Amino acid sequence: MPKQQASPPVVDLNADTPCCPPLAQRRVPAETAAALAPAFKALGDPVRLQLMSMIASAEGGEACVCDLTPAFDLTGPTISHHLKTLREAGLVDAERRGTWVYYRARPQILRQLAALLSIEPAPRA
Amino acid sequence: MPKQQASPPVVDLNADTPCCPPLAQRRVPAETAAALAPAFKALGDPVRLQLMSMIASAEGGEACVCDLTPAFDLTGPTISHHLKTLREAGLVDAERRGTWVYYRARPQILRQLAALLSIEPAPRA
């Protein structure tokens, strides 16, 4: 099967600065939506949301798969599949060190997603 | 078919105050993940992300279906289906006024999602 993922980086997911104004401020363009929707989709599963949190909140900023897997009533392959999904969405990075594989959150894209959802604190007016 | 959805409100999606600390601060519990994942999932489609933005950024805080539909290369039923998904995820409210139906964003849940994704501005230390 062909590899063919490599969506063209219409929005730079690695940028340190938020790429876009809040969703409620101006209409998000189709290209931006296409670039960021996969990240939201990846977070749209309870297991992956917990995985993301466990990784992002782990001491040292990284979590071992060996610590993640037993936290769920799921098989190893399934957890591995979810981690791959998070990886392909650009939400985490993986690094093998010896026997174990460690996952680490990518704060930039999390910041971008949070910025997109941000709302004026209170519609006082 | 039986109605029976009515997931018990483990997390109050209507609360004005953020329900949860940031995802990267402490591990999000399974119940919270189960409550909020559907909202992320609803935003995980490019069309719905744009719809959400068009609604949230519309003047007067509301958008008419008649203005949303022609913005996409999709049929009316498909847009209607996406709007229903956003509605069932608690992200928008719908109101019929005469011939037209208007959708309006729910800022509370957007704030909750943004708070969950929020990250310390710079990991100094």
Next chain:
DNA sequence: TCTCTGATTCGATGGACGTCAAGACAGGCG
């Protein structure tokens, strides 16, 4: 080198999802 453990990939399966055409519903207007 052989084996053991941890992690991923492969293949299959049942269910959910995005989309459309056709039909139904709601409200305004002759």
Next chain:
DNA sequence: CGCCTGTCTTGACGTCCATCGAATCAGAGA
């Protein structure tokens, strides 16, 4: 009342997804 316009629901179809068991890959250690 009957028609028209706008919106939603229904039914169908093809694709994607979550999950598992089995097989495979990667290092570590004897």
